[in-house]
Amino acid sequence: MGIGGHLERVRILPKVLVVDDAMFMRTKASKLLTQEGYEVIEAPNGAEAVEVYKAQKPDLVLMDITMPVMDGIEAVKAIKSHDGDAKVIMVTALGQRSMVLEAIRAGAKDFVVKPFQPDKLIEAVRRLCPIA
Amino acid sequence: MKDTRDEFGQDLDLLLAEVGELLAVTEESLVELEKSPEDAALIQEVFRVMHTIKGGAATLGLQEAVEVSHGMENILDQIRSGERPLTTALLNVLFQAVDWLKEWKLALTDKRAVPPNEDLVETIRLAASEVPEKGIVSGKAEPDALPPVEIPDDTVQKLDSAVNEGKNVFVLTVKFHSDAPLLSVRCFQILTFLEDVAEVVASVPSREEIEQDRVSDTLVVYITAEDGGMGAKELAGANQDVSEVTVEKYRAHVQAESSGFEGSETGDSRDEAPKLEASKVAQPAQDAPAPRRSDLGRTVRVDVGLLDFLMNMVGELVIDRTRLSQLAAQLMRSPETAAIGSEISSLAAHLQRTSSELQEGIMQARLLPVKSIFSKFPRMMRDLSLRCGKQLDFEIQGENTELDRTVLEAIDDPLIHILRNSVDHGIELPEARVAAGKPPRGRVILSAQHEENQVVVKVEDDGGGIDAERVKRSAVKKGLISEEAAQRLSEKEALELIFTPGFSTSDTATEVSGRGVGMDVVRANLERVNGQIEVRTKLGQGTLVTLRLPLTLAIMRALLVRCKEEVFAIPTSSVEEVLAMEDVTVGSVQGKPAMNVRGKVVPLISLDGALRDDLWSDNGHRYALLTRSNDRPMALGVDGLIGEEEIVVKEMGHILSRLKGIAGATILAQGDPAVILDVNRVV
Numbered sequence: 001m002g003i004g005g006h007l008e009r010v011r012i013l014p015k016v017l018v019v020d021d022a023m024f025m026r027t028k029a030s031k032l033l034t035q036e037g038y039e040v041i042e043a044p045n046g047a048e049a050v051e052v053y054k055a056q057k058p059d060l061v062l063m064d065i066t067m068p069v070m071d072g073i074e075a076v077k078a079i080k081s082h083d084g085d086a087k088v089i090m091v092t093a094l095g096q097r098s099m100v101l102e103a104i105r106a107g108a109k110d111f112v113v114k115p116f117q118p119d120k121l122i123e124a125v126r127r128l129c130p131i132a
Numbered sequence: 133m134k135d136t137r138d139e140f141g142q143d144l145d146l147l148l149a150e151v152g153e154l155l156a157v158t159e160e161s162l163v164e165l166e167k168s169p170e171d172a173a174l175i176q177e178v179f180r181v182m183h184t185i186k187g188g189a190a191t192l193g194l195q196e197a198v199e200v201s202h203g204m205e206n207i208l209d210q211i212r213s214g215e216r217p218l219t220t221a222l223l224n225v226l227f228q229a230v231d232w233l234k235e236w237k238l239a240l241t242d243k244r245a246v247p248p249n250e251d252l253v254e255t256i257r258l259a260a261s262e263v264p265e266k267g268i269v270s271g272k273a274e275p276d277a278l279p280p281v282e283i284p285d286d287t288v289q290k291l292d293s294a295v296n297e298g299k300n301v302f303v304l305t306v307k308f309h310s311d312a313p314l315l316s317v318r319c320f321q322i323l324t325f326l327e328d329v330a331e332v333v334a335s336v337p338s339r340e341e342i343e344q345d346r347v348s349d350t351l352v353v354y355i356t357a358e359d360g361g362m363g364a365k366e367l368a369g370a371n372q373d374v375s376e377v378t379v380e381k382y383r384a385h386v387q388a389e390s391s392g393f394e395g396s397e398t399g400d401s402r403d404e405a406p407k408l409e410a411s412k413v414a415q416p417a418q419d420a421p422a423p424r425r426s427d428l429g430r431t432v433r434v435d436v437g438l439l440d441f442l443m444n445m446v447g448e449l450v451i452d453r454t455r456l457s458q459l460a461a462q463l464m465r466s467p468e469t470a471a472i473g474s475e476i477s478s479l480a481a482h483l484q485r486t487s488s489e490l491q492e493g494i495m496q497a498r499l500l501p502v503k504s505i506f507s508k509f510p511r512m513m514r515d516l517s518l519r520c521g522k523q524l525d526f527e528i529q530g531e532n533t534e535l536d537r538t539v540l541e542a543i544d545d546p547l548i549h550i551l552r553n554s555v556d557h558g559i560e561l562p563e564a565r566v567a568a569g570k571p572p573r574g575r576v577i578l579s580a581q582h583e584e585n586q587v588v589v590k591v592e593d594d595g596g597g598i599d600a601e602r603v604k605r606s607a608v609k610k611g612l613i614s615e616e617a618a619q620r621l622s623e624k625e626a627l628e629l630i631f632t633p634g635f636s637t638s639d640t641a642t643e644v645s646g647r648g649v650g651m652d653v654v655r656a657n658l659e660r661v662n663g664q665i666e667v668r669t670k671l672g673q674g675t676l677v678t679l680r681l682p683l684t685l686a687i688m689r690a691l692l693v694r695c696k697e698e699v700f701a702i703p704t705s706s707v708e709e710v711l712a713m714e715d716v717t718v719g720s721v722q723g724k725p726a727m728n729v730r731g732k733v734v735p736l737i738s739l740d741g742a743l744r745d746d747l748w749s750d751n752g753h754r755y756a757l758l759t760r761s762n763d764r765p766m767a768l769g770v771d772g773l774i775g776e777e778e779i780v781v782k783e784m785g786h787i788l789s790r791l792k793g794i795a796g797a798t799i800l801a802q803g804d805p806a807v808i809l810d811v812n813r814v815v
Contacts, residue, residue, distance in 0.1 A: 022184040024147045028191060066183050092314070093187060095209070097345060100317045104324055111321070112372070113313040115190035124372055 013039040014129050015056065019049040019075065020064040020091065025114075029062060029091075032118050037131045046075030053079050053086070060129040061088040062121075063108070065099050073103050080107040087128045091116065140192065144240065147188045149433065151237050154181045156507040158230055162223065163510040169218040178226070179208040185233065196249045197236055203256030204229045210260065225259045227511075228252060283352075287334040291354055291382060294333050301333060301382035302361035304368060306351040312373035316347045322368050323353065329363045330355040354382060434497065436537060442494050447780035449487040451799055456480040491780075499534035499683075502580045502589070505544045506531050509551060509578060516555045523562050523572055524555060529579035535587050539681050542661040543589065546654040550591045550677050551578065558595030558675055568672065570594065582683075589679040598669040600626040610634060627667055631655045659812045662688070662703060662795070690779045690808065692800070693757070694772035695739045699806040701779050701798055702757065702768075706811045709758035710773065716756065727756060727767055734758065736767045739809075743793060759811045768811070781808060 016038045018029045023044070030040040041056060043049040046063075047070040053061065061079065065072035072090060079086045090103045090111040100111050112124050158181045161174045168174070182205040189197035204226060211218050235247045283291075294301050306322060308315060319342045326332055333354040337347055355364055361379040369377040457480040463473030506528050517524035535543075559565075559574030566572050576593045604618040607629045613621075621629075629635060633652040658665050662682045669675040682688065682705070690701035691710070709729075717728045718736060725736040736756060753769030760766060779798040795810035 021180070022150060022188055024143075024150045024188045025184075025191070027146055028143065066180050068177070068180060093183065094313055095205075097314055097317055100314060101320055101343065104317065104321050109325075110372070111314070111317060114187045120372060127370055 013037060014060070014131060015039045015041060015058040016125060016129065017041050017043060017049060017052055017056070017058040017061045019043045019046065019061060019067070019072065021045055021067040022064075025064065025091075029116075029121065032121060033125065036122055036125070038125070038129075046070030046072055046078070049075045050078045050082070054082060057083070059087070060125060061086065062091055062125070063088050063103075064091050065093075065096050065103070073099055073106065076103050076108050077106045089124055089128065143192055146433070147192060148237050148241055150188065151185055151233070153504075154185055155230055155234055155237065156504075157181060159511040160507050162226055162230065163514050165218060166220075166223055166514070169223070172212070175208060175212050175218065179205060179212055182208060194240075194246075196246050197233060199253050200229050200232055200236075200249055200256070203253060203260060206260045207256065222259055225255055229256060283336055284338075287336065287338075287354075290334050294356060295382065299356040300358070300360075301354055301356050302364070303380050303382050304353040304355060304361055304364050305376075305378045305380075306353070306368050306374055307376040308349045308351070308373050309375045310349060312349070315349070315373075316342050316345045318371065318373055319347050319351045322351065322371055322374075325367055326353055326355060326364050329367055330357040330361070436498070439494055439498050443491070443780065446487055446491045446494060447799060449483070449490070450780065453480050453483040453487060456483065495536075495683075498536050498538075500537045500540055501532045501534050502540065502587075503531040505540055505547070506578060506580070509547070512548070513551060513555060513576065516552060517559070517574075520555055520559075521561060522555060522559050522574060524559060525573050525575045527575070527577045529577060530581045533580040533582060533587055535580075535681060536683060539587075539661045539663070539683075542657055543663065543679060543681065546657050546665075546679070547578070547589070547591070549651075549654050551576065554591055554593040554595065554675065554677075558593040558597075560596050564596075568596075583680075587681045587683060589681065591677045592674065594674040597671040597673055597675055598627060598630070598667070599671055603627065603629050607632065607635060627669065630667065631665075659810070662705065688779060688781060689776060690798070691757070691776050692774035692806070693739070693755070693770040694774060695753075695770045698740070699774065699800065699804065700739065700770075701777075701806050701808045702759075702811060703795075703808070704776060706759050707757050708760070711756045711758060711767070713754055713756060713769075729758060729765075729767070732765070734765045734767045736769055738769045742768070761812055766811075779806075779808070 014037075016033050018026050018033070018040055019042070020026045020029070021044050026042045026044070030042060033040050041052060041058060043052045045067045049061065049063065050070070052058075063072040063075060067075075070078075076088050076090070079088060084107075086107070088103075088108045090100050090108045091114055092100045092111050093114050100108075104111070109128055110124050112121050158178050161178045161181075165171060165174050165178070182201045186198055186201035186205060189195075189201060207222060207225065210216050211222070216222075229252060232247060232249060232252050236249075238244075239246045291301055304326070306319075308318065312318060319337070320339075323332065323335055323339060323342065333356060335342075335351065335353045337351070341347070353364070353368075355361060357364060365377050365379045368374060456476060460473045460477035460480055463469040463476065465473075509528065510526055513524060513526040517526075554576050555574075559576065560568070560570075562572035565574065574593065574595055576591065578589070578591050580587060580589045582588075600623045604613075604621060604626050607613045608615050608618050612629065612632050612635060618626075630651045631654075633650065635650055635652070655665050658679060658681075664680040666678045666680070667675065668678070689704040691704050691707050693700050693702060711727075711729070719726060719728065721733060721735070726733050727736045728734075738753065753771055755770050755773055756767040757770060758765065758767055777800075779800075781796045781798060793810055794807055796808045798806055798808055800806050
């Protein structure tokens with residue numbers, strides 16, 4: 001394989017921002033998405049997610065709901081008001097029905113339920129943010 | 133590198149590490165909640181932690197922990213929403229749950245069977261069911277099911293009038309998988325997004341019903357669209373949990389369900405799913421400004437073993453650098469090679485800067501806030517004081533002070549012991565305190581702070597203090613010291629007795645403090661990490677225990693000395709003064725060598741003699757190091773001084789490390805190994 005072949009393989013990966021206060025969940029999701037060919041960045045709460053979103057403009061956000069400092073709903077609202085085209089998938093537990101509803105009203109595009117099945121998560125991410 | 137473990141094992145390790153931290157936080161919050169049960173922020177905090185643990189456990193299929201954390205979450209949710217107050221009984225259930233989770237974590241860490249949770253789950257269930265249950269129990273909230281599609285009259289009217297206006301109305305029937313979670317939210321999502329591509333005339337169930345969680349596994353949406361409803365069909369089909377989408381034309385006065393309509397079209401939504409959204413996907417970041425790395429959320433967990441390894445490697449670099457300098461010096465001596473020598477010399481200088489920054493960086497990475505061990509103490513102190521019938525305010529200061537994690541580990545048990553002592557022996561019963569003119573609540577403060585190159589951890593109580601006379605009596609009774617010797621002891625020396633093996637002031641070991649370890653073990657633990665302990669007490673007023681700890685163990689300043697051709701490194705912190713023998717008077721006391729240092733008589737011990745267990749031999753040394761062994765002044769005779777250096781401490785095999793007086797080994801700049809002395813244990 002010459003240099004050309006090597007260069008061909010360099011391309012910019014779609015960037016997904018994973019927001020969760022649980023490091024375990026972030027790591028789990030990051031691992032899955034990295035394997036699928038996404039670049040993953042992380043934030044441990046809503047407030048930092050908004051900062052990271054503004055700074056790095058990821059192609060997609062995976063957003064937990066219950067978090068310290070700023071919860072996922074507020075974060076979706078803040079991100080949407082900064083960038084109306086932002087794509088956010090909520091990651092939710094079953095008991096949070098009304099909150100997901102609010103998130104979707106605020107412009108979240110989709111939701112996946114925790115504990116997420118890997119293929120469901122990937123399916124949802126791919127749909128909103130396909131790998132070229 | 134060492135990735136032989138299965139993925140589940142790695143995930144589990146990661147989860148358990150996080151759960152450990154979360155539980156520590158929870159425990160602290162619960163103790164706080166006991167004082168202020170109305171604190172909404174604390175309740176939310178504990179709720180959030182339980183939620184997080186549940187999520188993690190569920191992801192790995194750890195059902196027992198899911199049940200417990202879910203139960204706690206339920207109770208906390210009831211409290212959070214104001215349905216019920218946080219009572220002591222509830223708090224106790226929450227404490228029990230935390231205890232179980234701690235057990236559970238330990239069991240998984242040690243690869244043991246997880247503890248049974250039936251009793252606890254039952255307790256939690258009972259506690260939670262004292263009020264009407266909310267829908268989230270077991271996560272399978274069953275909404276009031278509606279019959280699949282029965283168009284309400286007003287909807288029919290709406291549809292008919294739309295048709296009469298000449299609009300093309302289509303019926304979009306969306307069927308969901310039977311196990312689809314949060315179905316009403318899914319319906320809401322689809323309905324919301326359909327509005328982007330079509331005009332929604334009506335839906336069954338209606339938007340209001342959906343918002344109230346009244347849905348079934350079929351959603352019917354009536355839309356008007358120019359494209360025959362294909363865009364809508366694609367959009368709805370591109371959704372998780374959707375099993376089938378059909379579109380058909382609506383005919384006035386006819387139930388949408390009837391089959392046999394022309395234009396009816398059924399298709400597996402999955403085949404044609406993602407195109408629509410795909411076309412709208414944002415352009416990849418090509419023309420975006422160069423990505424700026426954010427430092428947010430960018431942490432990794434690293435095995436301490438790896439850090440130790442890196443530190444060792446840095447040590448090697450330092451040695452290479454010194455050799456390089458020596459080589460450069462050699463080359464520079466000869467005119468032919470002077471140029472290359474000076475080149476190498478500047479290279480060595482650069483290497484020095486780089487390696488010391490590297491060293492600094494790795495040391496930083498080994499630091500942890502003391503919080504990581506302090507956080508469990510509030511709970512412990514609460515339980516202890518309850519058990520002893522004492523009232524206690526426990527306060528932590530400086531919990532963000534950082535320490536090397538090996539040092540932290542080494543002070544964990546000692547602190548437990550000291551804190552237990554403060555409650556058990558220090559703080560008096562409320563009546564006794566009042567009688568002594570003190571407030572009934574005792575006070576214990578645990579603090580940590582930096583002082584120069586050390587971290588000082590203090591445990592201070594306002595209890596009864598330690599009675600030196602009682603200590604003496606106890607020591608005599610236990611045969612640790614003779615009656616006459618005891619009489620001669622100063623108060624400070626008497627206090628020293630509590631560090632003697634086999635000593636314990638309490639005549640009967642209580643449930644709280646009697647754990648078979650004494651202050652002697654505490655001191656030994658501390659000395660292992662070059663720490664020092666000091667106890668000060670005022671009878672009737674309280675006790676202050678001070679631990680002085682090095683910031684890090686991996687690297688230290690040491691005095692290099694020579695004794696009989698051997699080079700030894702002695703931590704600079706333990707050398708008080710270096711004296712030339714010719715400047716002092718050496719005599720003998722009771723036939724043993726001693727020297728007079730400004731009027732004080734200090735025993736003089738030969739370093740190499742001491743290591744051969746032949747303390748008093750061979751006193752032809754040129755220098756004496758003034759130091760302390762077991763808190764008593766001592767002079768150590770050596771033959772020569774080499775200088776002070778920063779040394780990298782290397783672990784020795786455990787056989788060598790058990791040798792008395794030896795703390796470790798290091799490699800000197802010249803590449804030769806040297807022994808690091810533990811002065812405290814030389815004698």
